[in-house]
Structure formats: structure tokens, C-alpha cells
Amino acid sequence: MHSQTPTPDQTIDPDRTVRLLDTTLRDGEQAPGVSLSPDEKVELARSLERAGVSVIEAGSACTGAGERRAISRVTDLDLDALVTSFCRGIRADVDLALECDVDGVHIVVPSSDRHVEGKVGTSREDNLATTAELVEYATDHDLWVEVIGEDGSRADLDYLAELAETSLDAGADRFCFADTVGHTGPEHTTAAVSRLAELGPVSAHTHDDLGLGVANALAAVSAGADLVHCTVNGLGERAGNVALEEVAIALSHVYDVETVDLESLYGLAQRVSRATGVELPPNKAVIGENAFTHESGIHTDGTLKDDKMYEPYAPETVGRERRLALGKHTGRAGVAATLEEHDVEASDDEVGEIATRVTELGDRGRRVTDADLLAIAEDVTGDDRERVVDLLDLTATSGGAVPTASIRLDVDGEERVASGTGSGPVDAAVSAIREALGSSADAELESYHVDAVTGGTDAVVTVEVTMVRNDRSVTVARSEADITRASVEAMVDALDRLLAVDQRPLAPADD
Template sequence: MKPWNVEICDVTLRDGEQTPGVSFTPDEKKDIATRLDAIGIEIIEAGFPIVSVHEKEMVREISRLGLSAKICGLARACREDVDASLDAEVDMIGLFIGTSDLHIKFKHKKPREVVVENALEQLDYAVDHGLIVRFGAEDASRTDPDILVDIYRQAAGHKADYVTFADTTGRLTPLEVAMVMKDIIPRTPVPVAIHAHNDLGCATANTLIAAELGAFQLHTTMNGLGERAGNARLEEVLVSLVLKGGLTRYDLTEIPALSEKIQEYTGIYMPATKPVTGANAFAHESGIHIAAILENPETYEFVPPELLGLERRFILGKHTGKRALMHILTSFGYNTITDEQVIQVLEKVKDRSEGKCSISQQVLREIISRVTGEDLINDDTIRENSGCPGRDIY
């Protein structure tokens, strides 16, 4: 399989911080940027420098961290925004204008030709000052494709390095993205970036289909932060690029810790069933599944937990089978328990689970003690071996 020709521009520090109620401290921003760099992210959009003096200074500090990633600042197509990005010492600028009829009429309130002409002047100014320029079409998904391609071609003629297709309102489905990418990419002379929002829950899928069809720069946020329902999720996009796109240059073992840090910094926590970073992403309860996984994990896993530096876990519950329970007990040091006792423990585990009682370390110990008449190991040993302190699953 030929690897997909893509790069990541992570916008957690900009679009992600536009999540309602989210604001990163300077130390948090630098920590996130450093962790993104450790993964191998090619471009980090560090902020929107014109927003405030504080924001500009923060982008400048990230620019001075000496990271391998290029640092990008977002800017409207106006001189003061470009100057703010220059002051922030960024490598790249994401210059944008609204291109749909709706944005032209109600936001810019000027003829399209005037809006585009002014934007191209700012593009020239940014290029003349040595910036890599990504020329963005906001609300591209509601812009006539022929008009969009014409704007892209003009931007390329003024030495833009990329152009952006932004599904600003998250209105597109994967089939719609496929149709538009097949149309505009062959007609656009510079690489296309895809910026997808998640209002219909399609941002990650839309980003991946765009990548498969030739979009080069993929915009993501960690944990799917962003305006309203957020953006394409970095963790899901990266895993897909490795398993579907044939890429090997990203260090995915950095993802779990970054996800946890983002949750800590924002107070926005991932549901247990969240792909890649959810607590249950690599957990199994079904006896049928676990029995097969013990023979070969590929039977019921497409994403190997080892890819992220994690281990699979087996949950004790109503669907647990004898073999899974024996595996858990053996791994915890219960080597002398008999088959008959295992069956009794399993019956009690199922009874407790039917009553919606979590099978915690303490509950499991109590069950085993009642069945065997002795306390074989203590809670600390179970907790240490579980690799999951304080959780009710193993």
C-alpha cells in the first residue's frame, strides 16, 4: 500500500481553545505544544495572535520553544492580523476570508471581488515578509465550487503555499466531501487543506475521505475540542492514518497521556466508549470475545492497544466467561483456586453484575474469600497488577 501523502496541522491551541469555557494557561499551552511535537505533528496552529496582547505573546513563546513542528498563527485577511502574526514570530500564517454568498453578504458586506482583492493584497504582504501562507476559504462547503476554485487559483498565483477547504458549519457528510474533493483538488494548483467541524458527527470521517482523495493538510484537535461540537479528532485521525494510510512516522504512544492532560486542563472528559482514548476502548467483557482474544487478539480487535502503548483489559461482569475469569485470577496470583471454585466465583460475579454492582477490587476479593475461605492476596496486589488504579474494571 502506498502511504497517503498528508501532513497534520493540529489546531487544539486555537480552534480547540474556542471550545466554550476552555482557556489554556501559558504553561498548559507550552506543554500541549511540546507533546504534539513529540507525536510528530508537522504543524501546530498555536493561536490567533490578534486576539490580545497575551495571545500574541503566548504564540511567540511557543514559536521560541525550538520545536520540530512549524508554528502557525491564524489571521483574518487584514493588515493588523498579519502584523500580529509576524510579531508572534510564526513560520506559517492561516489567512482566511468567508467565501460563501452568505458570508459575503452578511459578514463582509462588500462585493466578492473587493473582498478577494483585499485578501490577495494581504497574501502578498505575508509572502513578502517570508511567511508560509495557507489561504483559507471559510464556509467553503456553502461556496459554489467554480467560484471556490477561481479564488484558489488566484491565491496560488499570488504564491499561497496551501488553500483551505473549511466545512465551517459541519454540514457535510463523507459522500458529499468525496464529491467536492474529486471536483476541486484536480483543478487546484497547490495543496488543499481540509478543516472539518463535527456538527453532524462526521468531522473525522470527512477528514479521512478528503485525505484518501488527495487533500494534503489535515486539521485536527486533540479529543475533538473546538467550536460547538468540535473538530476532527487528532487521535482518531492518527490511528486511521497508521492503519489505513500506511504511515509510520507518528509516535502514537504519546496520545493517551496527551488526551489525559487535555481532559485535566479543560474539565471535558471522554466517555468510556470513546474510540482510542475512552476507558473501554481496549476493554472486553464478553466471554466469547475474550476466549477468542486469548487465542489471537485480532479476532475481536482492529486497533491493537500496543499501538498506543496500552494494554487490553478484561472486565468482570454478567458477560464474563470461565476462561476469562481464570486468566484474570491467574494473572493476579490465584494459582491454587480449583475449577469448582472458579465456577462459584463466576456465578457470584454474574449475580452481582445483574444487580448493577461494580466488580471492584474489594468486591472481587470478598467473593473469592467467601468461596475459598481464605484471603489469597490483598487489594494492593490486585490494584498493582490491574494497571488501572481506582477503577472498577481489570
């Protein structure tokens, strides 16, 4: 990709080799509520490999037998990436890692007095001796070894340097500067890593408690670190680790330093989100829904004229697509472009009237969906459209062992009835819809969001779905007291809009 124009005082040379170590499967999994199955770890490890990640920390072998089985499943993949295990500063942890047949280990040892004396209850001198013994033990077993100086950002720098030197002299492949609690800023990171880099290879492990994860990672690279610890989507304890996708795009766009396959970043982010159950924040850099979404009339108009006008890099760079959102700030250009996407013809005067109504709808605090826009357009242009699919009746039950749903649809004037089962009433209803429509229901559910509009036991919820069919997408929102009905109505309306584009009779439901 083409980065910004380099400046003479650029602190990271584009010829630098920088690699990424992903610790989503270990440190990312330590985020509250996150637990990855062995199958999920295998799938994500394969995805990380395809993305070009150099080192994959598969877990912490000392956690338990289940974790060791999961790590062993990853090592059995025979990946090109180095597969490692996290170890505490005790020999037994190294032995457990060896059982998993990993390529290397990260031995975490205390470096600040708070951890040396308060947590471990030892002395600086004994800590140095123990670290040297562990490194020698691990290297004697042909392991790649990285020593992590825990809480390094709050350690006495002279002692941190002594710990690094001891580790490297004992045979460690590198020493890691760890901002364990996201405590420091880029100036101290630069000073510390510069000092450590004089001794040998250095990596950086930064957290985002102050929102400085990327800044500290880049400062570390500028100071000589050539390996950065990251997690996909910035998962991790507390505010999380530095996000892999943010480090990768920053190094590429600002410094022309390539680390991974950038086009794989969004797909990787989605896979991690699904596996962990942690949704992607809409305003998250690189992978958030809003990162390449434009609503403001000025921004939309500028982007339509020049796609670089309001974007630092093309969305395709990271596997994304540009999206024009509808709302109170949408102008004529955005409305016209969205109508064109849906093959709706309207005169200049009609576009102006549609844009005015979209703004009025947004002023009421509503997010304007594609279905809202198309309904407004039909009213303004007088182009009444007959529905292709209409919901006539829905029954769903979830009290039994298997949730079931039955549905009655009007499809091109033909009544169709079907039933389905699923993991819940919504899933069962979706199965029933697909059964009723057969091969015609070949649309994919791209996103599904539920928001409570009111509180209490009779709360109204809004379900918003985005469905994709033949490279065309449509977003629909429906509000109901019954979440199953809201979901089904939204999906049926979305399918109706997508199927209407074909302008041909639907085939009978599959046998």
C-alpha cells in the same frame, strides 16, 4: 503496524505523504469552558512535537496580549514543527502574528455567499481582491501562508475554486477546504477537494457535527489533500473538530499511510484531557477507556485465545493496554484471567462459583470492581486475608483558608496518625495517607471518578479509584454520603490490596 489487506480499489495510495496540522491550541481551545495557560500551551506543543505533528497552530494572535505571550512562548521553543497563528482577513491580524515570530499564518476569508455578503458585508469581487492583497502582504514578510475558505462546504464550487486560484496566484502555500459547520458528506468533499487539488496544494478542515469528521477528512485525502487539520480528542466548537488520533490510526490501519508516532497518542490524549478539564468519553475511538476493554464472556474468551479476535489492532499500537472488565457478562475465562492477574489460586469449581456471583452482582446494576472480585474469591475459597492497611478514623475540614485532614490507620497492627493539607479535603486526606504510610504509599492514582447515586441535598455518591503499584493495578468503588470519606475508603482499600501482594511487613513511616 500491519494494516488490513489492501484492495485493488483502495482510494489512498500507501506511498502518499500526508501531514497533520494540530489546532488544539486554537480551535480546540474554543470549546466551551476550555482555556489554556501559556505553560499548558508550551507543554502541549512539546507533546505534539514529540508525536511528530507537522504544523502546530498555537493560537490566534488577535485575541489579546495574553494570547500573544502564549504564542510567543511556543515559538521560542524552536520546534521542528511549523508554528502558526490564525488570522482574520485583515492586515492588522497578520501584523499581530508577526509580533509573535510565528512561522506562518492561516488567513481565514469568507467563501460562501452567506459569509461573503451576510457576515462580512462585501462582494465576491472585493473579497477576491482583499484576499490577494493579504496573501501578498504576508508572503512579503516571509510567512508561510494558508488561506482558509471559511464555510467552503456551503460555497458555490466555481467561486470556491476562483478564491483558491486567486490565493495561490498571490503566493499562498496552500488553500484549505473548510467544512466549518460540519455540514457536508464525503461525496461533496471529494468533488470539492478534487477540483481544488487541480489548482495547487490543498488541506482539509472538518468538523464533526454530523459525525462525519473522519469520513470527510479521509475523502479529502483521497481527493488530493495532503494536510489535515485536527484536534486532540476531537476538541472544538459545538461537536468538535475531527480527532487527530482517529485520523492518524485510520490512515495507518486502513491505508498504510503514516502521519505521527502512534504510540504517543494515548499519552497525548491524557495530557490534553488534564489541561482542558475535558474527560475522555469512555466509548471514544482509540483513546476511550472502553476501546480495549472486554467484558462479554464470548469476547473475553476469544481475546484470551487470540488477541486479534475482537480488536482491529493491538492496544500497544497507540500506547494502550488491554483490560478485562468485570460485570454481568463476564464468563469463566474472564474471571480466571483476572484472578490470575491478582495471583489468586482457585479450582475450576471455585472459578465457576466466583463467576456466578460476579454475574449476580452485575445483575443488580453494579459495576464489579477488582476489590469486589477479590472479596468474592476470598469468600468462595475460604482464604481469609488479614488487612495490611485499615482506616480507623478520618477528620477533614475545608472551611478555613487551607483545607486540612487528619487520619488514623491500622498498618500491620500498628496505629499511625498523620495530617495533611491540600487544594481540597480529598487532596488533604490523600496527603495525610501518604504521610502515614511514608515510602510504602508509592502507588499512583491512575483514575478517579465520582458519580451521584441519589439526588437531593443528602445525595449518596460513589467514588471509584484505580491505583497502580509496581505494574499492578486495582480498582475499588465506595459509596457514601460524604465524598471525602468515600474517596479515602476507596484509596485505602486499593492500597491495602496492592500492599498485600508484597507479603512482607511495611517499613515505618518516613521521618
